[in-house]
Amino acid sequence: MPFGLLAVVYFAVVFFGAAHVWSQSLLVLAISGAVCAALLIRSAGVGNREPLPIIYDPPSLIGLLFVIWTAVQLIPLPPELLRIISPRALALWETTRIAGGTPPFTISLYPYMTAGSLVFAIAVLLFYWSALYGLKGRRQ
Secondary structure, three states, rough: OHHHHHHHHHHHHHOOOOOOOOHHHHHHHHHHHHHHHHHHHOOOOOOOOOOOOOOOOHHHHHHHHHHHHHHHHOOEHHHHEEEEHHHHHHHHHHHHHHHOOOEOOOOHHHHHHHHHHHHHHHHHHHHHHHHHHHHHOOOO
16 A cells, blocks of 8 residues: 555655646545555454554644644634734735625635645645554664
8 A cells, every 4th residue: 555655645745736626636646545444454453453642743733733734714704803913815805795705704715725725734634644653663
């Protein structure tokens, strides 16, 4: 599994720079599938039965904070609360009412892109954790 996952990462990132939508989709699906397969194998009783330790390393904490911060930006807010948090975002969202936009609005001005970035950030964090947990010895 590690070699297959690395092959997908090399293919998508090295050859295409992970800039294309299909390349990022391939990365997210491969990483999510590999993590789900590893968790299924682990829950089936194959391999190590020790509980997974909680990692308090700085990249994990920063990654979790980024995921939380990005998710908060996708929460729909009533206009009164958005006026307090980000008056400029509300002013821009108000211009969409002409085109049929209705409240509640999010802090993010481009929620589709923010959601895509959230999914990609979660996939990168899962890849980091699977690599960190997957390393058993000095050789690996």
